[in-house]
Amino acid sequence: MKREPMKKLETQSQALPELLDRAGQSSDFTTIPLTITGRQVRISYYKTLIDEKLLQSNVILALQNRSLHSELRRLEDISDWIPISDIEITDRVEDIQSKLLKGYAIAQLDQHDRNCILVHVGTMEGLRKENNTENEFSVVGPKVGFVEDLDTNIRLLRAQINIPNLIVKEITLGSSSKTRVAIIHIDGATNEQIVQTAEQRLKQIDIDVIFDTSLLDQFFSDNSSTPFPLFLTTERRDRVVYALLSGQVAIISDGSPYFVTGPSTLFDFFISPEDYYLPWILGSFFRMIRIFGVIFSLFATSMYIAITTFHYEVIPRDLLEPLISSRRNVPFPPLVEVLFLEITIEFLREAGARLPTKIGQTLGIVGGIVIGQATVQAGLTSHILVIIVAFSALASFATPIYKMSNAIRFLRFPMIVMTAIWGAIGMFIAIAFLLVHLTRLTSLGTPYTVPIYPLRVQGFMDSLIRPSFQLINKRMPFLRPRSLIRFIPEPVGRKKNDFDDE
Incomplete structure (x- = not known):
């Protein structure tokens, strides 16, 4: 049997424009063009990861005020004008990507210039001191839950999935409430057809007020005349992260602490995150x-x-x-x-x-x-x-x-x-x-009953039992993921003891 090539999801961008184009697919990624003394300055950032007041007062307003008395000639002038200590000038795309996802803003003097300035304007405001899960309790493992603020929830996800492949698409639903709804998936893992189907069904919803994400579950489900839930509703961050990494799509509305993930199968509702924190x-x-x-x-x-x-x-x-x-x-x-x-x-x-x-x-x-x-x-x-x-x-x-x-x-x-x-x-x-x-x-x-019907033998690997991590390094084939490999496990064998002789 021919071994499938190991395709790694977290591939680094080869150029800064590619990184910015990929990040621009998310609705929470913003680029602000500024004209400073006749020069074009572009500031890019994830608005869910930064403090916008700090950005406005200490970066944008500082640049505009200083430009009244000085002329912007080179990139280093921007770092001298901004009254923030955590500033770095680099052309390494790996460092730019890492800092961008940690709450930094990128400042470019020339769109085609490889050098850019990284300014730390991140914040953790809006997070509760106690945002533990209330209805999905587990003895072992993290107890981080979501809150009723959409930006905070996206920030919680980006803190766990720290790659630009995490794509967030926002739409507005509710004729009276104008509620923000986010469709989240991982580019390179989730099948595009699943994302397009979820987005299309959400846009067809016509309702006056969106009170909770559970309402969306009933509107865009495949069959509304069944007592069985067709989408998994959860308030746990680790469950949503696992669903995204498995190739599923996650949906949440502003004002709700619950995510809806899908496509879901019958066995997904009997799986507890605690299963993976135990042997x-x-x-x-x-x-x-x-x-x-x-x-x-x-x-x-x-x-x-x-x-x-x-x-x-x-x-x-x-x-x-x-x-x-x-x-x-x-x-x-x-x-x-x-x-x-x-x-x-x-x-x-x-x-x-x-x-x-x-x-x-x-x-x-x-x-x-x-x-x-x-x-x-x-x-x-x-x-x-x-x-x-x-x-x-x-x-x-x-x-x-x-x-x-x-x-x-x-x-x-x-x-x-x-x-x-x-x-x-x-x-x-x-x-x-x-x-x-x-x-x-x-x-x-x-299909809701996969892997039993239609029969998918590989799908039994993580359904009735929870096998070793050596055996669940691949995504479920019935989700038709773009990348089948989740991670490359360590070869099974006797681990070397420090006291063993060379």
């Missing part, structure tokens, strides 16, 4: 536990109805007597019994989510214990069903993404009804409808 064996184990928990949460109560109503012959003899004694005083059929407990759990969830944090936690714990004990003693439900519903509710919380957790909670109810009507046959019919519905879903034109 791959532990990460794979916890990921499979998470997937098993979702399956158990979806089918546990349905199986209880099917067994106790239609298929009681499959109950082991040792379990049959405790089950009979548990249901002896229950006056309701299993369907009513299950719906009563499931709806009660949903009441507790909604009440706990809407109340303040401390009160909500107390309500969830005390309410669950008191109501569960009271319903059993009153003979409204059986002991075994209370245990099954409790485990099912607990397993549903294992889903890292809140929107997918809501979809699983909803799907339990049609599954319960189908099972109550036809037993195990009804469950298999519901599963068949669910599988057909999933296989027909797409996210920005990409």
Whole structure:
């Protein structure tokens, strides 16, 4: 098999005009032309990385005031006129690119001159002291989240992805709100067709006010008549960075701390960033536990109805007597019994989510214990069903993404009804409808159930399990990335010990 050439994404520009042209593809890159004593001065910078007040007062205004008394003859005069200590004159494109992405402004006296001045006008204002993630918590790894300011969020991304290939395109949506919406991707990694599809769908949105990025998710999704989220919504910076590096596109609106990334697959919603901060064996184990928990949460109560109503012959003899004694005083059929407990759990969830944090936690714990004990003693439900519903509710919380957790909670109810009507046959019919519905879903034109359908063997590498970093150095082929290689891993082998003999 012929080895694919290793194409490195972070290639350095060979000339300064190429670097400026690439940076100019982003909406937050700005070039200001100034005329100083008859000479043309161009100042270029990323507006999301600099302090514009500092630029105006200490650079532009200083140049204009000094030009009233002096004549601009050479590039060094600009550095003498600017009252900032961190100034550097260089012609190295590597240094220019690095400093440009660190909050420096470029000043050129001649557009074709290779030498330019780098002036540090960066700022970190606008960042919260505590902008931790609130809904996507992890024990291991960074806890940096996004805020409600678009420029700040772009600055957070550029601090992590420090290459000019990070392209930001801004559009304005909302007839009344005029909200800024950013479409972000990595040039050289993301397929251009995906970017064009996302941009085209966003421009077709006609609404008066954009309150949150989640609204955009519903408007430009491939199918709005599905309970499954077709795009991953996250407030974690590391998750957005990983999606961009994988060849996906990220979208965010001003006033929202949530990014929408896509194309997404079904397995993306069961992946936690914490999987990659743990050894791959532990990460794979916890990921499979998470997937098993979702399956158990979806089918546990349905199986209880099917067994106790239609298929009681499959109950082991040792379990049959405790089950009979548990249901002896229950006056309701299993369907009513299950719906009563499931709806009660949903009441507790909604009440706990809407109340303040401390009160909500107390309500969830005390309410669950008191109501569960009271319903059993009153003979409204059986002991075994209370245990099954409790485990099912607990397993549903294992889903890292809140929107997918809501979809699983909803799907339990049609599954319960189908099972109550036809037993195990009804469950298999519901599963068949669910599988057909999933296989027909797409996210920005990409199949939702890939790599299972269509079958992509290489896609299993980072789906059910989290393999070693030696094996996940390539982007997923079904995203059709322009560059397949993410990084070049170290060859697998015995690492040399410092105490080994030469």
